[in-house]
Amino acid sequence: MGTKFVAFSLVLLLLIQAAVYGVVQGSIKSNVRAQLQQELAIGDRVWWQLIDQNTERLRSGADVVAKDFGFRSALGTGDIETIRSTMENFGARVKATITAFYDPQFELKTTGADMALEDKLLPVLRRVASELGTTDASYKIELIDGRLYQFVMVPVKAPLTIGWVLMGFELEQAQADAMFKLSGVHIALLSDGKQVLLTSVSSDNASELKALNPATDLEIAGETLVVQESAPRPQVNGFHTYVLRSLDEVVAPYRNVQLALLLITAVGLALFAIGSALLAQRVTVPLRALAGAAEQLSRGDYSQSLPAMRHRDEVGDLSRAFDQMRTSIQGQQHEIMQLAYWDRLTGLPNRTQFRDLIKQSIQASSAGGGPAHPVTVIMLNLDRFKHVNDVLGYAFGDQLLKAVADRLSTHIPPDLGTVARLGGDEFAVMVEDQDATQATPIAHRIAIAFEAPLKLEDQTVDLSAGIGLASWPQHAQDVDMLLSRAEIAMYVAKRKTTGIQIYDPALDSSSTQTLSLLTELRHAVEDGQLRLYLQPKLNLSDNTVIAAEALVRWQHPVRGLVPPMQFIPFAEQTGFVRQLTLWMFEEVAKELPRLRADGRPLRVAINLSTRDLLDQDFPAKLDAMMLKHNAPTNAFCLEITESAIMDDPQRAEATLNRLSERGFKLSIDDFGTGYSSLAYLKRLPVNELKIDKSFVMGMENDESDAKIVRSTIDLAHNLGLSVVAEGVENQAILDKLVELQCDEAQGYFMSKPIPLPDFIAWRAKHQASQAA
Template sequence: MSRGETGQLRLLTGLVLLSAGGCLAWAVPRLSVPSPSEAFVLVIAAALVVVGVGCSAPVRIRTQIRFNAASSAVLVVAVVLPPQWALVCVAAGVAVGRGVVRHRGGSLHKALHNGGTVVLAAAAATGAVSAAGVHPTLAGGAVAPWTTYLLALLVGAVAFVVVEEAVIATTVALVTGRSMQQVLRTDADIRLALNLACLAIAVAATALVMLDLRLLVAIPLAQLVLYLVYMHRLHLRAERSTWEQLAAATDALNGVDLTGVLHTAARGAVGLFNARQAQVELWDVEPCRLVRADADGVVYDGPSGAAPPPAPLTASRFLGGRDGSAVGVLRLALPATTVGLDGREESTLRAYGASLTTAILNARAYAELIAERDQHARDARRDPLTGLANRRALLDRLAEARESTGGTLALALVDLNRFKEVNDTLGHAFGDKLLVEVGERLGAAATDNGAVVARLGGDEFAILLEHLPAPATAIHRARRILDCLREPVALAGMQVTVQASAGIALAGPGVSAGELLRRADVAMYQAKRAGVAIVDYQHGRDTADHRQLSLGGELARAVAGGEFTVRFQPIVELGSGEAIAAEALTRWHHPRHGVLLPKQWLPIVERSDLLGAFTAGVLRQALAGLREWRAAGFDLAVALNVSPHSLLDPAFPAMVLEELGAQRLDPGSLVLELAETASVGQLQAVDRVLNSLRAAGVRLALDDFGTGHSSLSVVSEVPVHELKIDRTFVAAMRTSAQAAAAVRSTVELGRSLGLTVVAEGVETADQRQALWEVGCTAGQGHLFGRPVDAAELLDALRAGVDGVRGALAASLHRGATVIALRHRPPA
C-alpha cells in the first residue's frame, strides 16, 4: 500500500471514529440510572452484541475481510432499548467482542476502525427505527402495532447495511486498490443471505421480546447457530473456489514457450492467492531471470539484479528440479493486512509450485527439442567441413531463385586443380585446411558480390549468381569471385598456390536444376582441358553422350550374349607382301545401334567389373581364329590390345595361358599390344604381370610408339618384342621431315634392340615403299586389307597374290626370291 493510500485509510478511520464518538457523545448525557431488572436487560443486550461481533466469517477480496452477524443484535437492541442505551450497549458489546475475539492479522487500528463502523451503523439503525415510529423504553412491553415493528426492523436493517457496506467497501478499495464495484460484487450473494438471515433473527427475537423481555437470553444461541451454518457454507465455497482457481491456473501453465509459462505463472499467482505481487525467479540460468506481475499484468521480465524493489514478500515456494536441485523460487507479496497463508493456502501454494516446476521443465525440454530439430535441419543443409551450403541447400536455393523474376540466374562450378597432390604430399588434414580456407574466401567474395557458395563434395564448389542485370555479366561476376583464390595459402610452413577451373551455365526456360548442374560441369571440364580459369557453357561444345549411360546398363547382356565380336586386320612383311600376323580388333554389334567402335564403349568396359570377362571372351575369339589359320597351314601370329587396367589384375597371366592351353597354341604366337601410358613400367604390379607373361613365351608389343611423353624410358623399362609406329607418323612421312625422322629413328631403335617394328596405317603403295626403304620390315593398313572375320581372312590367304599363297600384296623384289626372317634373334 502506498503512502497516499495509507493516509486516505487513516483519514477514513478518523472520520468513522469521529462520527461514532459524536453519536456516543449524544447518547451518554441522556442516560439514567437503571433499576436492577433494567440493568439485566442492558447486560443481555450488550452480550447479544458481543456474540454478534464474535461470530464473524472471513471473506477474501485480495485481503481478508470478516463479515459478522452483529446486525441482528443491533436491530434487536434498537427496537427494545431507547436510542441512547442502544448506542451505549452496542459500543460496550463491540469493545468487549473485539477484545475477547482477536483475529489473526488484527491490530488496534483495525479494531478501532471496525468498532467505529459498527457503532456508526448502529446509530443509523436506531435513528431509522425511531423514524419508523418505534420508541422503546427500558420497562419493555409493546407500545406500537406489530406492523410498525416490522417496518422499523426493515428500515433499520437497510440503514445498518448501507452504512456498513459503504464504510467496508471504501476501506477495502483503499487497501487493495480495486474499484468499489469489484469489492461490492465479491461474495455479494453470501452477504445478502447473511443480512437477510440477521433480519429474520431480529424479527423472531423482537417477537419473543415483546412477550417477555427476559427471552432476550435465547437470541445469542440463535446467532451462534447462524454463524456455524454460514461458516460451513463459506468454507465449502472457499474450498471449491480455491481448487477451481488452482485447476484453471495450472491448466494455463500447459504451454511450450518458457516466457509464456513464466508470465502466466506470475499473473496466475496474483489471482490465485489474492496477492499484491507475485514473482518467479529462475536460478539455473545466467544471469538469473525474474518475472514479476501484479493485478494489471506483467510489470518486469529480465535479470534479477536489474529488477526494481518489489512489494514486501511474505510467502515463497522453492521450485525443485527432477534431480532435487532448485530451479528457482515463487514469491508472493500478500496485502499489508494479511499475515502469511493459512493451511489450505499453503497446500495450494505447494501444488501450484509443483505444477509450475513441471511446466518450466517441459517448456525447456520442448525448447531443446526445437533447437535440436532446427540444428539437424541446418546440418542437413550445411557442409560439415567448411560450413557452406551443401548440394541439397543449393538445389533448394536454386529452386527459389528460379521462381523469382528478377534478372538473370547463373551457376558456376569450381574445381581445384591438382588438389590430389596436396592430399598425397601433405596429408588429408592439410587438404581439409585448404578446403576450409578456400570455402571462407569464396564465401566472403560471394557475399560481397551478391552470390551464394556451396560445397558439392571433395574439392568441388558451386557459386549461384542471382539477379544479374544481363547474361554477359555472369562470367565477369564469377571472375571477380574467383580472384579471391589468387593469394597463396599457408600450409605446413609453405605457401601453396590455389588454382581452380570453373564452368558457368545460364538458367533458361525448361532447364532443370539437374541440367543446369550438368551444363556447368561440362563447361568446367572444358576449362580444365583447355587450361583456362573459366569457360561458359556453349551448347555446340557439349559432347556429353547420353547413350553411354544406357550402354553401361547393357554391358552385362552384351558380354554374356556374345555381342562383342573380333575382326582381324592382317600384318604383312613389307618386302614380300606375305602375311605374318593379324591384329584382333573388337566391335560391338548392338541390336539397336548397329556396329559400335571401341572409342564408344571401351571406357565403359574399363570402368566396369566386367573387364575380365570381356577380355577373356575377346582373347578366346582371337585364338580361335589363329588356330583356324594354323590348321590351314599358315604360320601366323595374332596381336591383341590389352587394357592397362587388365595389367593391374594378378590373375590376368593365368587367364591368358589358360586360354592358350585350351586352344593348344604356342604362347609365342600371341602378341599383346600395350598402350603407352604412365602405368606401364612404373607400377610394381604391372611389372610382375608383364614379366610373368614374357617368361611364359608371350610376345609383347608397344602400341602407338612415339605419341607418349616417355617413349624411350618405357622401352628401357618394359621388356617388349615389337614397336608399332603410330599411323600419324606414317601418314606424314612424305610431307613432314620431322615425321620421317621419327620413323627412321624408331626403325633404328628397333634394329639396335633387336625388336620387330610394325608401321600402322599403311594406306598407299608410296607409304609402303618409303617404309621399306628406311628399313621397316612390317606394316598393316587398308593397303593390305581391312578388318574382316577369321574365315574371310583365311580365304584371302588361300587366294594369295601373283600366285603366292599367303601373300596379300605384290612383292617389292620382282624376279627375286624373298626369304622371310621371322622371329630373328637380337643382333
Template structure:
C-alpha cells in the first residue's frame, strides 16, 4: 500500500502496531479469563466442599451437645434404671424437638429389655426396619474405634447420626441423634457457598435416587447419570453439560459402603462465571476501535494510556489464576477500563476476604484468637511426621482450668470469657518461639513442643503453672485461677496423634485428681489398660470378699495426752499381691466409682467396731473419710442413719472427714449434704486444711466442727519458720471460728511441745502411734496410759 505522505505512513504503521498489540492483548486476556474462570470455579467447588464438611461438623457437634445433655440428665438415667419407657420416650421426643433433629434413639446392650437378639431400641418416632442394624453398627464402631459419628440410609432417606454414651458412671447405653440429609441442608449450603447442591444416594444395589437438590427440572437428570461413572473412574471433578450450559461439578463422597452410598454434588456454572468477562472483552474491543481514531492525533498518549491498564489486567488475571488474591489495581480512570480495573481489584479482594474468613472460622478460636482443635490436630500430625523423620522427641501439654464452672456461675460468662483471654495470653507468654499453642475445648488448652523431652516439658509446664499463682483482676475483682497440666511425649508414650492426645489428657486428669498442678503420663493412668481392668475386677471382688481391712490411728489431746477419737483408714490385703496401700487403689476407685462402695464398707465396719467397743466401755468416736462422690450423694444422710439403726449406736459414735477440694467440686450439692449431716448431730471435720481452694468466706458457712492441719505444714515446722507461722495462724483461725484443731503428722517431741504451746487441741502421728488394725486397738489403749508421753503430760498438768 502506497501512502502520499510520511505522516500517513507513520500513522498507519502505528495504527497497525497498536491494533496488533490490542488484538494480542485481547486474546491473552480471553485465554487467561477462560482458564482463570475454570480455576476459580474449581476453587469455589473446593471451598464449597470445605464449607459443606464444616457444616456437617457443626450439625454433628449440635447433635452431640444435645445428646450429651440428655445422656447426663439425672431424670433420664433414673428412667433407664427403672425401665420407665414412657419417661425415656418423652425425654427423647423433647430433646429431639429442641434440637430440630429428625430421629432420636436410645440404645442399650443390657438386658433391661429382651428381644430375639438381646437388644432393645426405644425411639422418639417411628423406626424403620433398617434403623436397628445401623444404630448397632454405629455403637459398635464407637466402642471399637472411638468414632461417634456416622451416616446411614433409612427407607431411601440418608441421615447424619451421632452417638453419645450414657454413663452412671459406667456406660449403660447410648443416645443417638440424627438429621436428615434433605433440601434444608442443600439450601443452607447453597446460601453459604453460592453453589448448586444435589444429594444422590443408593442403597442395596438399587438405582441412584435423588435425595435433595437446588436444581430443577431436567437439570437433575444430567446429574443423576453421573455417580456410577464417578465411582468407576475415581474422578471427583468434571464438567457436565446441563441445558447447553457447562457446569463445573465436584462429587463429594459422604457415605461409601458396600450396601449404601451417598454423594453431595456441588456445581457452578462456568458460562455464568465467564459471562461478565465476555462483556468486558466487548467493551475492550469498542475502546480499541475508538482508540485507533484518537491514536492518529496523539500516538504516544493513546498507546500508553490504553495499553497500560490492559497489561495490568493481564497480570492480575495471571495472579488470580495462581491463587494470589492480594494483588490490586490502583487507577483514577473513570471510563470502562477503570471500571474493569476496579472490578478485577474488587473481585480479588472479595475472594481474598472470603478465603481468610473461611480459614479463620475453620482453624481459629474467635474468643482467644488462638488456633482451634482442628488446627492443633493438623499441626500435631505434621509435627509428628517431622519428628519421626528427624528421630527427635516431641512433647505436648493439655491444660485444663480448675473450678471454672464456679467462676462462671459467680462472676458471669463475660468475666469467664475475659479470664479465658487472659489465660491464653499467659500461655502464649510462656511458650517458646517454636512452640504451638491452641484452645482445643471450652477451658482446655494445648501446646506442642517440638524437639522436647518429657523431662524438659515438665520443667516448662511447672513454669507455666507458676504463672497462675498471681491472681487475675477481672471487673475490679481479684480471681485466683489455677490449672492442671498433663504431659505426654512422642515416641515414649504414644506414636500417633490420637493416642498422644488421649494420654496427655489422662495425665491432666491425674494432675487434677491429685492437685499437683503438672503430671507426666504414666501407664497406670490408663483406665483401659489390662492392669487397670484387672484391678477393677479385683477391687470389686475385694469389697465383696472382705479383703479390705480397717486400720485406725488415735487422735490424742495435746494438752492432756488422753485419747479423744480415732481415724479409720482402709487397707487392702490381696490374697496374692499382699498389702496394697490406699494411694495405689483409691485414685482408681475414685475414677471408676468404686469409692462409694469402699466408703459404705468403711462406715459399716467403723459402726461394727464402735458397737463392740461400746460394750467394753470404750466410747471413742471414729472418723471416716468420705469422697467427692459420697458428698454429692443426696442419699448419704439416709444411708448413715440406717447404719446407726443397724448397729444400735448413737450419732456421736461416728464422725466424717472431708477435704476442701471435695467441697469445691460441687459447692451447692456438697453444702446441702453437709447441712443434712450436721442436722443429724454428726460431727464434721475438714481434712488436709490448707491444701485446697476454699475461701474463708465460704469456710465460715460450712457446718463443720473441726479443722485438720495438713501434715505438709507440720513435718517441717521445727525448721521452717514460715510453716510455724502458718500452723499458728490456722490454729487461731479455727479457734476464732469456734472449731477444734487437729494436727496431722506429729513425729517427735519437739513438734508435740510446739503444738502444745500454740494451743492446738489434738494431734495424730507416728510419735504417738502408727495406724494399727482395728482389732489391735483394745491392746493399744491398755498400754497407752503407761506410755512416757502420757506420764510426762500428766506430770506437767499436775
C-alpha cells in the first residue's frame, strides 16, 4: 500500500509538472515566434534605412558634380570631353561604377570614361533615368548582368533644368554585413531565378539559399532560419529581398529556462518521493494493522480487540472507532442472526433459514454420486385465521400461532422433520429421504394434531389447515420451485377441502403443461368441443329416474377426451369456470325439451363454483338464459359445496337467496366433508343435502360411515330437506339407502355419466324395465 501511495503521488506530481512544462513550452513557442516576427520586421526596416542612407550619400556626390563650375561651363560650351572627365573624376571620388549625363528629354549625351557604352546597357540606363526623372523615386536598384546597382539622379539647373546626372553604385557585400552587425538579422537578395545576388549568410552556405521559401523555415548548416520576404517596392526591379533570423539564437535563452525547470522538477520529485515514503510509512503501517484486524472481523471473529494506536491523529481515532464498532457488532450479531434466520414470535426457523436448509439438503443429496435421496416439503395454512384475528384480536392471534408452533414441534420431532414458520399463518415441514407419497403419513399426523381444539385465555378454538406436499426431484428441480409447488398444492387442498393434497402439474396454472390451456379452453367453448354428459338419479321410493347431474367433458381435437381433473381445477384457478357454468346452463336449457319429450318430468343438477356465488350478476345472467330458451327454473337444481359458501358467507347467502326466489332448487354438495354449520344450514334457502360418496361407499363395511349416513338422512328430514346419496357402487348399498329412507341415489351401479343421447335411451330402457 505504501509503494502504491508513493507511486501515485509521484505520478500525480509528474502529471502536474508535465502540464506545467507543456504550458511553458507552448508559451515559449508562442513568444519565440512573436519575437522572431518582431525582429524580422525591425531587420527589414534597418535594411531599407541603410539603402536610404546610402541613397543620400550618393545623391550628395551626384549633386556636387551637377553644381561644379567647370562641369557647368563645359555644358555651356558643349565640351563633351570635359563633361566626361569631370563626371569620371567625381564618380571615382564617390565610388560610382556608372556615370552618365542626359539632356532634359533623357537622351544620353555622354558616359564616364570607364564605361564602354555597351549597347545592351543603354536601354536599361535610359529607362532608369526616365523613371527617376518622372517619378518621386529617390533611387532605383536594378539587376544588370547578375549584379545589383543602386542608381540616383540629380538635375542640372541654370536655372532651368538643362540636363540630368545619373550615377550607379554596385551594392557590395559590406552593406549586407553591416546590416547583420546592426540588427543580427541576415539579408538575402535573390533573383527571380533563385540566383543569390547578395547575402550576409556565410559564402560557404550561400548556395543553400536557393531552396529558400518564405512559407517554411530554412535549415542551413544545422541552424534553423526563419524567413520573411520584404514587401515589394517600386524602386526595386528584377529580384526579391528576404530577411532571415536564427531560430536557435532566439530560443537559446529559453532553453536555459527549460533546463532549469527540468532540474527543479527532478529535485522536486526526489524530495517528494522521500517525503511521500515517510508519510506513507507513517500512515500505511497502522492502516495495515487495521486491515488485518478488519479481515479478522470479516471472518466473523469479533473476540479479539484491535491493536491500540498511540497516534493522536486521525489514524488513531480510526483504530479506536473500529474497536468500538467491533464490540457493538459483537453485541448485535446474535440479535441479527435471530432476526435473519428465526421467527421471533414462535422461535421456529423462518422462511430464509428453511430455504437454506432445503438447499443444503438438496446439495448434499446431489453430491453423493448415487441415486438422489428425495426431499419433501409439507406446507400448511390455517383455515379461518383471519376470522380469529378479526374477532379476538391480533394479540390473541399471536398466542394462537405460538400454540400451533408448539403443537407442531411436539408432533414432529427433529428426527422426523424440520418445522418452520414461513410467515403469517403459514407453516412448513421439511422431510428428508422420503417422497411425497412416503411423507403423506406425516401430513396425516399433522392433520390429526389439529383435531383437538386449542384452549387459550378461556377461549376454545377449532383449527384446521390445508396441507400440500411436493418433493424434490419428482416435482421440482430447485428449492424455490419446490416451495412454490408445495404452496400450490396447499391452496388446492384449502379450496377443495380435501385436507391433504400432493402436487400435480394439472393443479398448477403456471406449469408448462397448462401454459396454453386457458386459450384452448376458450377455443373449446367457441368451437363446440365441450360435451354434455348426464348421470341419472333414482327416486328410491318408486325406482324412477326423476333427476340427473349434468357434467362437462372436453373432446379435444388432438388430446382426445380430456379428463375433468385436468382442466376443471385450472378453470377454477383462472376464473374460467364461470364460462363453463354458463355453458352448462345454456346446453341444459336448450336440450330440456328433448329430455322431457317422453312427458315425464326431469330435474337437472348443475354444480356452482365459488366464483359463481361471488358474481353478483350471476342470477341476472340465468334469468336471461331461461327467458331465451323458455326453460322453467324448477327444472334445475343448483349444487353448492360448503367450502364455496364459507369463502364469503354473506355474499354467497345473498346470491343463494336471489336464486331461490327465482325458483331454482338448491342442494348442498359433498355434505359432511366441509365446514358443516347448522346455523348456516338453517339460514340458507337449501332444499336438498347430498351426502358425500366417501361415506356412502364405506357404509357397507364401516359402521361409522353408516351412522354418518343415517344421521345425515335423519337431520335432513327433520329440517324438511330431501337427501341424495352419491357413490352407489352396488346393490347392497342401494338396498341400505332404501332401508334408511334416503330420497334419491346416484352412482356407477346405476350408470356412469353418459352423453345426452345415451342418457335418453338409458332412461327409456329403465322405465320400460320397471313397467314390465
